[in-house]
Amino acid sequence: MKLEVIKSYTLAILVGISLILSISLWSYSPNDDLLDEEQLLDPSELDLGGTEKTKKAIVQPSQIIFSKNKFQQSYFGFANPNDRIKLYNDMTSWVLYNFRAVDGNGRPNNDLLVELIYPEELPMEIIPNLFTVNNQDNFGIQENLSFQRVYITFSESTNSLTFIFLSTDGKTQLRADVNNTQKYEVLDNYIKNLTGLEEYIKLEDREYPVYLPIEPKMTYYTWTTYEPANEANIIKNALFPYPKEVVENRTEENITWYQDGTRAMQVFEHELSLEFIDPQEEMFVDPMNTIELLDKGIAEINGYKGWLHDYHLEDVNRMNNLITYQMHYKGYPVFNPDNLATIEQRLVNNELAEHRQPIYKIYTTASENYVLETGLDVINHLKNTNSLYNISEIQDIRVGYRLSYHVPADQNAYISLTPTWYIKVNDIWQQVLLEDDIHREEVS
Amino acid sequence: MQWGQIKTLFILSFLLLDIYLLVLVIQKQEDLSLLESIANEQEQDFLKQEEIIIPEKLPESLPEEPLITTQQKIFSEEEIEDIKERDNQEIEVVNRNFIIALLEEAVAIPENATSEAIAQLVTSAVYLGNEYSFDHWDQDRNIIVFFQKKNERPVYYNQNGVIIAYLNANNEIVAYTQSYLGEVEASNEEKTLIKPLSAIRILYDSNLLFAKDEVTEVEIGYHTFLPLDSGRQVLVPTWKIRINDSHNRLVNAYEQKVIPVNDDFVNIVLYSSIDNVRAIKGKEEFKKKMLDTITSKLQ
Numbered sequence: 157m158k159l160e161v162i163k164s165y166t167l168a169i170l171v172g173i174s175l176i177l178s179i180s181l182w183s184y185s186p187n188d189d190l191l192d193e194e195q196l197l198d199p200s201e202l203d204l205g206g207t208e209k210t211k212k213a214i215v216q217p218s219q220i221i222f223s224k225n226k227f228q229q230s231y232f233g234f235a236n237p238n239d240r241i242k243l244y245n246d247m248t249s250w251v252l253y254n255f256r257a258v259d260g261n262g263r264p265n266n267d268l269l270v271e272l273i274y275p276e277e278l279p280m281e282i283i284p285n286l287f288t289v290n291n292q293d294n295f296g297i298q299e300n301l302s303f304q305r306v307y308i309t310f311s312e313s314t315n316s317l318t319f320i321f322l323s324t325d326g327k328t329q330l331r332a333d334v335n336n337t338q339k340y341e342v343l344d345n346y347i348k349n350l351t352g353l354e355e356y357i358k359l360e361d362r363e364y365p366v367y368l369p370i371e372p373k374m375t376y377y378t379w380t381t382y383e384p385a386n387e388a389n390i391i392k393n394a395l396f397p398y399p400k401e402v403v404e405n406r407t408e409e410n411i412t413w414y415q416d417g418t419r420a421m422q423v424f425e426h427e428l429s430l431e432f433i434d435p436q437e438e439m440f441v442d443p444m445n446t447i448e449l450l451d452k453g454i455a456e457i458n459g460y461k462g463w464l465h466d467y468h469l470e471d472v473n474r475m476n477n478l479i480t481y482q483m484h485y486k487g488y489p490v491f492n493p494d495n496l497a498t499i500e501q502r503l504v505n506n507e508l509a510e511h512r513q514p515i516y517k518i519y520t521t522a523s524e525n526y527v528l529e530t531g532l533d534v535i536n537h538l539k540n541t542n543s544l545y546n547i548s549e550i551q552d553i554r555v556g557y558r559l560s561y562h563v564p565a566d567q568n569a570y571i572s573l574t575p576t577w578y579i580k581v582n583d584i585w586q587q588v589l590l591e592d593d594i595h596r597e598e599v600s
Numbered sequence: 601m602q603w604g605q606i607k608t609l610f611i612l613s614f615l616l617l618d619i620y621l622l623v624l625v626i627q628k629q630e631d632l633s634l635l636e637s638i639a640n641e642q643e644q645d646f647l648k649q650e651e652i653i654i655p656e657k658l659p660e661s662l663p664e665e666p667l668i669t670t671q672q673k674i675f676s677e678e679e680i681e682d683i684k685e686r687d688n689q690e691i692e693v694v695n696r697n698f699i700i701a702l703l704e705e706a707v708a709i710p711e712n713a714t715s716e717a718i719a720q721l722v723t724s725a726v727y728l729g730n731e732y733s734f735d736h737w738d739q740d741r742n743i744i745v746f747f748q749k750k751n752e753r754p755v756y757y758n759q760n761g762v763i764i765a766y767l768n769a770n771n772e773i774v775a776y777t778q779s780y781l782g783e784v785e786a787s788n789e790e791k792t793l794i795k796p797l798s799a800i801r802i803l804y805d806s807n808l809l810f811a812k813d814e815v816t817e818v819e820i821g822y823h824t825f826l827p828l829d830s831g832r833q834v835l836v837p838t839w840k841i842r843i844n845d846s847h848n849r850l851v852n853a854y855e856q857k858v859i860p861v862n863d864d865f866v867n868i869v870l871y872s873s874i875d876n877v878r879a880i881k882g883k884e885e886f887k888k889k890m891l892d893t894i895t896s897k898l899q
Contacts, residue, residue: 163607170614177621181628397855401667401789405831413826417667417834418852418859420826435825437858440807 196400197393204390205517206464209457211285211450212248214481216241216468217272217306218489218554221356221367222347226267231367232353237487239352243342244272250339252283252319252332253290260322260329262363263307268347270308273367275470275482275552277302277324279446287319289332301328305364308343315340326363357531359538360547368531368553374575376526377485377557379518381569384427387515388412392421394460395432395511423515426563429495432511436504444503446472453479453501456508464517467499471583477503483514485557491578491585492559496571516569528555528575529590537590538579544589545581552580558587643797646804650811654800658818662837662853664790668822669832670750672697672760673782683727690886694876697760699727699778702889706772718744722765726778732763738866741897742767745866747821750784754821756840756850757865760829764869766893775893777873784835791854793820799839799851806858808849817842823850823859870894 220240222232234240280301283289307320315337321330334340346353359366392414393399402416414421419434444452449472457463468489470482483490483497490497495512502510529537534553538545557573564570577588647654674696675683683699684691691701707725709718715734722744723729732746733754747754748761755761761781765773796818803809819842822835837853850859862868877890 160604160607163604163611167607167611167614170611170618173618174614174621177618177625181621181625401787403669403832403834405828407828408830413828413831415824415826415834417824417826417836418855418857433825435860437806437808437860 201390201393202460204387204394204460204462204464204515206461208461209454209463209467211282211454213245214450214454214467214469215274215278215282215286217244218275218468218552219271219273219367220244221271221273222350222353223269223271224267224347225265225269231356231358232347232350233356233367233369235352235354235373241487243346246342248287250334250336251288251290253335255289255330255332258329258331260327262326263305263322264309264320264329266307266309268310270343270347272306272308274304274306275468276472277304280321280323280330281445282447282450283321283330285447301330303330310340310344310347317343357535359535359550359553366550366553368534369555370531372528372531372555372575374488374526374528374555375486376524376575377573378522378524379571379573380520381428381516381571382519383568384515387517388414388421388423388427388430390460391430391432391462391513391515394462395419395421395434395456395508426569428516428561428569429512429514431495432508434507434509436507436509438504441477442505443474444477444506446474448506449474449477449479449503452503452506452508456501456511457499457513462513464515470498478510479503483559485573488575489554489556489578490559490573491556491576491587496561497559516571518571519568526575529577533590534577534588537588545579549581550579551583553588554578554580554585643801646801650804652800652804652809652811653814654797655815655818658796659820661795662793662820664792665837666786666788666790668750668784668786668835670781670784670835671832672829673780675780686725686727689725692880692883692886694879697779698873698876699780700775700873700877700880700890701726701778702775702886702893703773706768706770706774708770708772709767719746722746722763722773722776726763726776728780729763731780741866741899742769742771743866743897744773748781750781750822750835753837754819754840755781755835756821756823756838757862758824758827758833759865759869759872760827760833762869764866764873766897775890777869777876777894781833785832793837793853794839794851794856796839796841798856799841799853802851802856802858803841803843803849808858809843814844815841816845820853823852825859867898870898 219233220243224230280303281299301323303321304324305322307322309318309320311318314335317334317340319332319334323329345351355370356367357370359368392402396402396414396416396419398416402414404412404414406412410425412423419432421430421432423430450469466484467481468484469479471480479501481499492498496514499514500510500512501508537543538547538550556576556578558576559571559573561569561571578585579588646652675693680693680696683693686701688704689701690704691699693699707721709721718737719734723732723746726732732748735745735747735754737744744765744767746763746765747756747758749755758781760779763776763778765776768774800809800815800818809815819840821838821840823838824833824835827833838859839851839853841849841851843849848861850861851857852859873894874891877887877894880887
């Protein structure tokens, strides 16, 4: 009898040991201190309330020009830039067949021509990211070629279109066809009936001309903004690796700093914009190509749904890995010298080294009619002998909005968007000061 | 009787099961420790391959430690009186946080003096001098730089916790300027520090340490990217690694990240010192002498 009791106890103990060993086997894992703290944050603490964007949506041409060269040269562009964006978005879904590289001899001279002009040189490798390419395997192109202008020619006999990506040196044309009658008719219809288009004019005769609308119809807008809420905190959560350890403080100069001893983020006056800096050792920097820069840069902002406004790629500076995205409103670019209309990112060795971004959110919008100087006025002014500008140095001209703001005491910011002509000289956008403006500036 | 046999059978089978499980557990642990030792060896491998020499005795691995913050100290009236009570020195305190002193008699630095001897010479003569450690003697400008210590570790390149001693052509100290960081506060969260060898590895991976280089010194200290004049500063534990006895590299000991060294540090301190001297009211002769001394050190 006694033996049976001992056996029972032994059995119980053995069962217990087997349980303990099984549990320890299953749950045994080495200490992992590198637990990603971001995962412990609630998703709402990493959501700025904007959108996520793709390269396709960010990289947009700044102009689409329809030109008729048969009897007399004439140029047309969209009266409403939103129509341009709509057409371009449609184009990116057109299937491009039969890619082939042809020795180029500058721009094509067809009677009817559609010209897409991008704000920045883009590597040819990016084409499959922007357009729909049939059978990507055959998309063989020489490396180190880039393009800024794309021409679309019409083939009436076959009702097909040919896309010509012209290399920036003008020596290579990368051609592809669109065999789709429906799409052919879309462009054909625009160029023949000019529906929704307005007339454009060339600044001067050049191989790659700058076009500007003759009579742009513009509206003056004002925005009121929401009271700053949690925006800076959300971006802090997204950009700092250990957001819970970030120390926030306000200096005597009323600047809010977020810092973890290695990085810092500064929120500017009235919480309209901020700047993040993560200093990197830059003695040896691995060069990144445009596609890598864009992928990494866009992913960073998508990570916290940070596109609060509509942004298009404006510039990729490969010299210092700086990407600039320009705010657009109603399809027009918005300009502000204090970084209230641009997002800037600098990447070093695949890390975000600098980031600047506006963080205000638009609450209400009001509009008024506005009469802007015509394109002819601007050309006359620029060509005037007293002009401040050398016409051959002008890289681009755009109609856009000049963003200015004021913040009344104890209220949220008011932002106004004044239609304005801008020119790009030495890679810098500046407002065209017409004589009236100069006069006004002098008076004030 | 049957039940007894079944029990025996169960006991035997559970015994076998337990032995099997035990073997599994032991194997798993061994695997992990083996992996660790392989990783350790691999970590060392690059040193052999690239013929990089490191000090025989690296500092011990350090336990977890909390993030600390500090702030530039604002001196009280009593402290300012205490600061000014120094023999052979004419002392001004600007903004209640910056000490400027002219020596009435220049103090010569003996030839072939060790860094300890120099440190002793200066730290004994200044306010709370034992809280500073000798960093380097900039022979080009002829100034000596001391970093303040917190928790017995130097705070690297922080213009709010530094002494600069100005030397004349005869290697005599003629003046010094001093800033002082206040009490530290520790946060609740603790973090593990990387080992000194991992810090060396990061420099190698970042192309900052090359084949046949020699790591001449490895030291733990603190650093902040943002030494704010007002408001709190976050001090991060930082490995300072001296290479070929010629230049220093800093590695963040929390994150395995190289911290760029601010080459312009001395100039920044000198310019802010000049601003501070200019802020003194009256005392024109003192100001002039001090400005002459500092501006002669600008490069």
